[in-house]
Amino acid sequence: MIATPDQRLDALRGPAPRMHHNARTLAALENNPRCMLRAVLDASGSDKAAIAAHTGYQAPFGQSSFALARGNVFETMVKANGCAELLRVLRETLQLTLPEVGYQDLNDVGGDGRAESRHARTTHLLTAAARGHGSDTLYDHPMLRLVVGGHPVFLEPDLVAFRVDDRFHVVEIKSFPIVDDQAAPAQVRAATTHACAYIIALRAMLAASGIGPESVSDTIVLIAPKDFTNRPTGAFVDARKQVATLTRQLERIQRIGDLVELLPEGLTFDLAADDTGRPQRPAQELAEALDQVPATYYPECLNHCEMAFYCRSRARADGSLDVLGSAVREQLGGVDTVTMALGLARGTLTPNDDQVEMAVALRHAARLRVELHNSPGAAGAAS
Amino acid sequence: MSDPLDALEENIATLRRAIRDAATAGDSIRLDELRARLRRAERAWSALVDTDDPSTAPATAERMDPPSSAPVSRGAMLPAREHAHRALMLLQTPAAPKLIVNVHEAFFPGELSASKMSSLRRDEERSYRAAPGARPYYLCPALTYDLLSPARALVTISTWRLEQRIIGPLSPRVDFLTGAIRIAEAIRGSIDSPDTEASPTAWRLLWRFAVNIPGATSTKPAADVGTTDPNQVIDAARAELDVHADTDHATRAESARRARKQLSDVQQLFGASLRDVRHRQAEA
Ligand code: SF4
Numbered sequence: 001m002i003a004t005p006d007q008r009l010d011a012l013r014g015p016a017p018r019m020h021h022n023a024r025t026l027a028a029l030e031n032n033p034r035c036m037l038r039a040v041l042d043a044s045g046s047d048k049a050a051i052a053a054h055t056g057y058q059a060p061f062g063q064s065s066f067a068l069a070r071g072n073v074f075e076t077m078v079k080a081n082g083c084a085e086l087l088r089v090l091r092e093t094l095q096l097t098l099p100e101v102g103y104q105d106l107n108d109v110g111g112d113g114r115a116e117s118r119h120a121r122t123t124h125l126l127t128a129a130a131r132g133h134g135s136d137t138l139y140d141h142p143m144l145r146l147v148v149g150g151h152p153v154f155l156e157p158d159l160v161a162f163r164v165d166d167r168f169h170v171v172e173i174k175s176f177p178i179v180d181d182q183a184a185p186a187q188v189r190a191a192t193t194h195a196c197a198y199i200i201a202l203r204a205m206l207a208a209s210g211i212g213p214e215s216v217s218d219t220i221v222l223i224a225p226k227d228f229t230n231r232p233t234g235a236f237v238d239a240r241k242q243v244a245t246l247t248r249q250l251e252r253i254q255r256i257g258d259l260v261e262l263l264p265e266g267l268t269f270d271l272a273a274d275d276t277g278r279p280q281r282p283a284q285e286l287a288e289a290l291d292q293v294p295a296t297y298y299p300e301c302l303n304h305c306e307m308a309f310y311c312r313s314r315a316r317a318d319g320s321l322d323v324l325g326s327a328v329r330e331q332l333g334g335v336d337t338v339t340m341a342l343g344l345a346r347g348t349l350t351p352n353d354d355q356v357e358m359a360v361a362l363r364h365a366a367r368l369r370v371e372l373h374n375s376p377g378a379a380g381a382a383s
Numbered sequence: 384m385s386d387p388l389d390a391l392e393e394n395i396a397t398l399r400r401a402i403r404d405a406a407t408a409g410d411s412i413r414l415d416e417l418r419a420r421l422r423r424a425e426r427a428w429s430a431l432v433d434t435d436d437p438s439t440a441p442a443t444a445e446r447m448d449p450p451s452s453a454p455v456s457r458g459a460m461l462p463a464r465e466h467a468h469r470a471l472m473l474l475q476t477p478a479a480p481k482l483i484v485n486v487h488e489a490f491f492p493g494e495l496s497a498s499k500m501s502s503l504r505r506d507e508e509r510s511y512r513a514a515p516g517a518r519p520y521y522l523c524p525a526l527t528y529d530l531l532s533p534a535r536a537l538v539t540i541s542t543w544r545l546e547q548r549i550i551g552p553l554s555p556r557v558d559f560l561t562g563a564i565r566i567a568e569a570i571r572g573s574i575d576s577p578d579t580e581a582s583p584t585a586w587r588l589l590w591r592f593a594v595n596i597p598g599a600t601s602t603k604p605a606a607d608v609g610t611t612d613p614n615q616v617i618d619a620a621r622a623e624l625d626v627h628a629d630t631d632h633a634t635r636a637e638s639a640r641r642a643r644k645q646l647s648d649v650q651q652l653f654g655a656s657l658r659d660v661r662h663r664q665a666e667a
Contacts, residue, residue, distance in 0.1 A: 082555030110532030
């Protein structure tokens, strides 16, 4: 009997409970859609963090309780006293009018904090608002739901603001500073990637009631500390492109069956945990299983994917140029590995037709470097 | 970024490593010393991260000063629930524990911490159920306007009218503006009276409210804590209050009517549980 894709995915995960998609896995999907290893691990619901840890490459994030606490303290401060600071910023950035202060707390429903109950109430309130019933503006921690690869994912934005031009705006509250109207691009990107998933989920929810996607803005409102103070300020982030990418990837996720068919029979990422949850599978064996699936590592993985340290070491071992980032990679088009680049530069490797021009450039660069090294004035630079 | 928090976090991480090493080495004297240092560092970290003063410099130094300027009156010895009661009576609105602590620090002597506040809230309902009405007042949660369930983290006083204890969608803003007016009035009162003086903490609290009310602060660039004018805050807050007050009051009054009809005495004070809500919905 031939196993169905779902059965094969279950076999890849092993008996451990399925991990569901979340804002982070969706962000990884949007940032590295072509990575097959990530696709297979996520689709099978494997615990990437546990797998990475067992191979000796603990995930690069999710460990700092400090960062988490700082984020929470800032969010609490922004929302304190009837969202006083938040309203000031939204009045400045979104031109909210004075009457637009209505607040709905969706952190729980009468003390019931379950995702399903909160989602039901969120749907009820936001759909009514989109239809023009209700006059509220601030929806605190709404619970959204998105079906990814046949499985529901619950997503929880910091805040959704409504009625700015009669559209919903996703608001992300982050504790990294905006200095002179600029924030660190990597952090902004990480924040907006999460927000893209919220936008898509919000649209899906409204679509179920026949409300069009234009009711949700593609522009994210980022609230963060201004300069190095504790006072929040706001900025718009245009997320159109990211939303489009993620939407497209989500539509494709259904084709995971095609990918799974390419995997060797009997492959599994099962950690073989004992009763106490401790993995018993030899780490070496697990690494061998992972190595059977191609991964496309690049440095941005460090911001999004739990496997990043593992994949980086693998890419380094393979001499892949990807570890140097996309700028280097693009400049060395047609050259795949560090070894190859060095070989071409030293002239120990004969370039093929595509590589001729690049080989000339590399040899030129190598010559310059040697000259610099040998020139007497460059003693300091050469060290 | 090299802000003091980062430095502290690094320090804490180093201390934790040192503690682990000392534990492995079985050096108990060093272990005790390191633990004490870790506790201090962690306290400093929380104090720093918790300061919700929006100005650049964290006001830790000032906070650590004993409240020596205020005469240690009988008030300083009151139990925590009376402190909270006094702060709430000044505000006249449902308030989060943090705001209650802030108001207390700004206007009254004695110590009231956020952690005390949360244990207090648990005690009140128990005490009411054991002997209803034995105390002149109880600290109880605000109620949500639709489900009439306890609102998250908002404290009120049992002697207030239900309308005052219910939270509708506009109420958080209305209560914020009302609170601003009450704080400004308290400061104005102490300016007018010859033998009291508003504390710097009180002025800073007023300023923090004022900066989030349109027209409540001077537009001059040098405007800061010291230049906040209580009268201007009151006028500005009233102006915005006028926009929301009628709608808000209508929502609260309607819910209060429903609460009186549907809820028992205990529920009117401490809120309906979700089971009660479901039950009511099934009956309706
Ligand atoms: S870290 Fe590895 S598994 Fe994750 S997306 Fe990057 S290459 Fe793929």
